[in-house]
Amino acid sequence: MREQTFFKPLFVTVSGLLIWAAHFTVIYAVNALACERLWMAQRIFGMGLVPFLILMATLVAAGTLAVIGVLAFLNRTPSLPDAANERTTIFLRKVTITVLALSFVAVIYQTIPAFIVPACG
């Protein structure tokens, strides 16, 4: 087995958490920029700029998590190349799905304050 075949399954296994991390970074950066540069008063489609951008980021993140989740559920994500590894492949797939589910909860959870708490105080 070529060594590189290791990276794809591992990457997919933790993909949920990587998406969570990317989402977290984006929403933190958006709010920091808005508050430092005084953009928080601007509005888009009747929403404040910050909640709007965070909502967009959340839709992208949650959508990506859902797509990967469906692919994993349908066994369409990268797996190990031969049947001898079936148990390992199933194990990684199940870990992938549970990681995606937990990441989905975390993404939604950290989005909620954007609609409750004022962006910059």
Added chain:
Amino acid sequence: MEYPNSLPRPAEELEKLEKVWEPPRGFRMFSAVNNNYVGVYYVGASFLFFILAGVLALIVRTQLAVPENELVGHELYNQLFTMHGTVMMFLFAVPAVEAMGVLLLPNMLGARDLPFPRLSAYAFWAYFAGGLAFFCSIFFGLAPNGGWFMYPPLTSMEFSPGLNADFWLLGIGFIEISAIAGAIEIIVGIMKTRAPGMSLDKLPVYAWAMLVFAGMIVFGFPAVILATALLELERAFDWPFFLADRGGDPVLWQHLFWFFGHPEVYIIFLPAAGMVSMIVPAMARTPLVAYRLVVLALLATGFLSFGLWVHHMYTTGIPPLSLSFFSAASMAVAIPSGIQVFAWIATFAAGRIQFKVPTLFVLGFLFIFTLGGLTGVMVALVPFDWQAHDTYFVVAHLHYVLIGGMVFPLFAAFYYWIPIVSERPLSERLGKWVFWLLFIGVNVTFFTMHITGLAGMPRRVYTYPENVSWGALNMVSTLGSYMIAAGVLVFVIDMFRNFRPFTGKNAGNVWNAGTLEWLPSGNYQTRSIPHVTSREPLWDQPKLAHDVVAGRYYLPGAPTGGRETIITSPIDARPQYLLKLPGSSWGPFLGALFTAAFFMSLVVKLYMVGLALGALAIAMIIWWMWDTDPETRDHPIKVGDEVELPINVVGPASHSWWGTVVLILVGATLFTCLVFSYLYLWLVNGEIWLPETHQLPELVWFVVPTALFLASSAAVVFAGRQASQLPRVNPWFLRAAVFLAIPLMMAGLATAIYADWHVGLRPSESSYGAVVYMFSVVQGVYVAALTLMGLFVLARSLTGRLSASRRASLDNTALLWHYMTAQGVIGLTLTHFFPRLMGLS
């Protein structure tokens, strides 16, 4: 199953194996590199620091026992609590869990040793020598006194003009090196040296925990390395990273520090949780419930813990919505922690518990850690934290989490695993005394502190007046702390009475546990390396121990005449090649001593002496590196009747390639933190960050260094291609390419620095100048290292140690070289184009 080897084995096979793995005696024990020795040294040293830091805590508690006490003055008190925190976190907690990994992992994974034994030895000795020197600073009044997180501006030159802060900043440099070296060792060890058949779904939970732990070190420690470098440069050369009047920002320190500091809590907790996940099934005599969910919990905790750092900074004026993100993440991380706690409880419920000392410590851990977790959720809530911040409530919370989450599991681990390294197990009777003294002592000491904190007592005050009614609470805490000390003393007595390592014998599988570390073993670990078919092989393969000892499995001897272990593939653990391991060596020991001395010389400003010591440290490392990448053989080596493995491989399957990739991840993380610092200073201090009069260098000064870096990388690529065609091509082409790459790289750095210098930018004038030059400083470190590595490759080529199949030194140098180029180009792009993009110049 079919066995890899038939019986009977040749009579001389075992004798040869024992001779090859014969441990050093007398003075030569300092040169030992294999994990059975280094692991025990490492655990012992970390426990010594636990005791030393505990003594400091006792002095602190004695000072606070009564109001208006004059036992120690405020200056010494500041040093005492700073050293207590620093030593506990940097010299005890992280090294202790890393040490347990070094000691246990090869046994547990079915390897003869970890893949870089000399690196482990170097990491240990650098930490031990440097740590002792650092600790001694308190006897000279030179210990750091700014708290274990050393916030500027308190620790800037203006308010801390002495050497105290420098001791902290440079003194933990070797600890950071040591931790990262250990993490590289552990990652590659877990991914590449598992017993055949031990695929990821059969990996012991402890190994999963250590894998996540090591990954967290790789991504967490660089932030604090950068932070300490920035603050030391500010103190030594007046580069104003944290000075607000020149465009810096003290809160930048807090971001960088806590980006390391909060994951640090989980860096300490996860290995402990991994230990518990091994102890609970053995003591409950049943497999761990919800293995897969526990693995998920470890992975999730590792990631989510990086989204918590600002919860240490709720009172710094960060916008409320930003605080809410971290508050949410702080609560979300309770989910994976809860999963693990319920899995342990369910395992206990499913099995038949042996109520022995390890079980008691696990139950104590569950109680104390859960309480710490509950107060953690409290302080994760912003409004509550605003009230409790910097009070004894926080002190109580952190001690509950750290003692519950790490110290209790560690004691459980001592009582549980000592039978595999000692001729005798520890005493059940004394162990119960240790447990109850510690358990009652911890709760008496720290539960009381919650109330003390809610009553308003701030942390880090050396005394308090009589009329605030904190006296009785503090006296109770002090009595509890002496009870903890009594518990530790009983443990030390137990160790003196029963701990007998290095005798060649061990107490054996006293708990009837199911994992590989309980196989009969010698200094070479197991006689033969088993084929694993389940998570608890000793339970599921009843004849395993007998067959392993008989030599029926892989590698029952030492076919190359030296130390070896089997390298396997990362997911499904198929044998890939045979790794030749080094024997005892003085290089790591001496290299480590010189490294520690180098850092200490910098602290006391003996720069020329430091330079000489640094050169000696490098010389020692080169000496030990010289015999790596051994000569390959034309024929593969037999590790079983029908199983043959090559001795060496090149490229991504090689363990050294993996080590280099992990090192690059460390570098990339540090560089990312520097980019964050640049952008952060622009964001918060945009008005004065870039002086209005400053002219950016013309774009030609971006093009020239970029071209030079790329050209140096191209030369290295050419060298690699030549190497793969040896001996058909003239080796002087390869040598010329490497020799040319070095000055090209140096010229790239020199032109990058000159570009900023010639337009009048100076690092001490503004934070902008400081952070721009910092890119060159970081790049300079790589240029210096790669110059040495390039010369090393040349020397190996000139001495006939470089060929198409023996090229790890060139391949790994090339990997790092290309990373340096990428980093240089990204840095240049940012510093040249970002200000233009923002219309700043």
